[in-house]
Amino acid sequence: MALTFKLLNKVGYSPEHQWNIFCPLAKLAFAQCTPRMHSSSYRRPGVPPDNTPPWKKIDFNFQKGVKEVKKHFGLLKKELVDHWTGPEGRPLVEHILEQTRVLWEFRCQQDLEQWVVSSDQEIGGRSEAYLKLGKNNQTALLCGTLNTNVPRDGETRYSGYCSMRSKLPQAAFNRLKHYDWSSFNSLHLRVRGDGRSWMVNLGTEMYFSHQKNDLYNYFLFTRGGPYWQDVKIPFSKFFLTSRGRIQDNQQPAWLDKINTLGFTLGDKVDGPFQLEIDFIGVCNDRAHTEEFAYEKYKRNP
């Protein structure tokens, strides 16, 4: 029992995530009060656990309340109107016939606010990562320094990563929403790197709560140099990992329940890095018919 508790508490997206799975209604009540935290619930070795009861973290603020109510009712109205027009707010014909969709592009500061940048400073490392707009405000530039010095806390063995992840999509009243990419089969990125290889992570909604650390990963190799590079990654190539360990039992990702998309750098090389992203989109590559690139045996290796 204690072990389960520990496992649940170790690393996760958010405390609300657990609420949602155990009791969907409780989430509605709590979600209003506590802002959704995107920092992980990982606790550094040697730091005492945060035992503050949740009701003490509630910030009663009338102004904030009014703002939230406005925001959520606005979202609700948008949802209702969108539902009237068609799926995802577009006419049905367009929805059925669309072959490509641009999910994120980086043209202004608001676009950057949909992303969370984190590095191993959370676990006591010394890497730095910053996300900012590019030269002529048309791209996002993720840059910083990677440092593989392991924090001297006696438990951590590896260090040195920087990552950028999209925030969870949310409907009105902080309900969970998922991206539905089931009509596409490839991820399309236009990037410009500096020769380092990155990892693309897809966070999907899983069925059980113990699967919340599961991610679908694939590599993103950058050429480097002054030219843009179009990368097309089929979703069938993504393999399942849990806490960075590749899993024996593989299954294709559920494309209608995508929560987050992220980029991680952890190539064990100290030094500066940069990745410039023009846009991130999904497309339907009709020449690609593969369902899943890896074997789905019961006992894999």
Next chain:
Amino acid sequence: MRCTRVLLLAKEACGGPLTLGQALGLPGTVSCAQTPNMCLSRGFRTSMRKSSSNPAPTKREEKKEEAQPSQKSLVTDDFFNRFDQDCRNKATFSQVVDVFCKKDVRRRGHVEFIYAALQKMPEFGVERDLRVYNALLDVFPKEVFVPQNSFQRMFNHYPRQQECGVQVLEQMENYGILPDAETRFLLLQIFGRKSHPFLKYRRMMYWFPKFQNLNPYPMLEPLPQDPVDIAKLSLQRISADLDARITVYQMPSVEEETGITYPHIVGIQSPEQQSLLQKHSQDRPVYIEGPFPLWLKKTCVYYYVLRAELSPPGEKEEEEEIDPERNFYYPMRMDMDLERDLGDDDSFDVDEVEEGLIFAMCMVGSGDQATLAKWISGLQETNPILGHIPVVFRLESSPHEIQAVPEVEETDEEEAIQSQKMTQ
């Protein structure tokens, strides 16, 4: 069952797995072991112990043995610290492993030794050597940790040793080393088929080959020593054009009389870039920008580009008109507006990122203006128009983040914009 308990008790009492036979006595070992070859090996080891000059351990000796494990880690550290920083290489490392293996038949303290060895491997420069890893696995005593019956198989048999074996494999995984048949043979001999290290081995053998050759921009491993070769390789990689031609403008050399060093200058330009540069208006300058970093696995190199600024929006490049009657046999231009359906539209609805054209790239030994000016004068031979276009140096003035520039020394040249009118 009772036999197992006795075994466990004996293990605890002796502190080491290999004194089992001795603690139980030979007949006991035979009764609890199931396969004949196993009891043979155990019997053999017991006899080895007995054949040595030491009589049966007295109480005092047992105390000594108990006190030893606390010193063990220190002792293994001493093995490696005996060598200076200079003579740490593969030969000395394998010498240490050999010394440890020959010191004691029972390999007492091998787990500590292996952990210490794993830590010291990068210092000896053997962290990417598969043979060394196999030699380390060879330190484990053979056939002792193989589970004998279903109960042992069900529970974690010799967990500390298994963990240690997994750790060896994990370090191999971290350095990207694919195990070979010898590793498999050793693991089977040490831990048996149903064990965690062997499972780890199988996972590695399953996943490693899948991802081994995925990188579309592979690099030589190890990289060539010559900076000119590295520059050629990396320029070919970043130019992304098979037509691009590499020119070595200057080989690295040192003039003996004056002691002046000439750094290398390697440039690349494609025919397309040449024709674009021909069309470039002579009123607007071209810029030398850099240094930009490029990573080749573990090394970082820097490159410079020769580029134009974006033309102002009002000034549009007029395209060369081809009059339709130049050729009577087939039309020079077709204006067919094929009606495309929405479902056929595979383009993305984004604004193109507009940037200035790039005319050439280069890598130099030292990124000062004099060297780069030499590159430009070398470029003039193939692009005579460069003699009429002003060239502006914008070194380190770009918003690209370059935190550390170890090789290039340009601290005193911030924003050194110097317009040079090159005259031939």
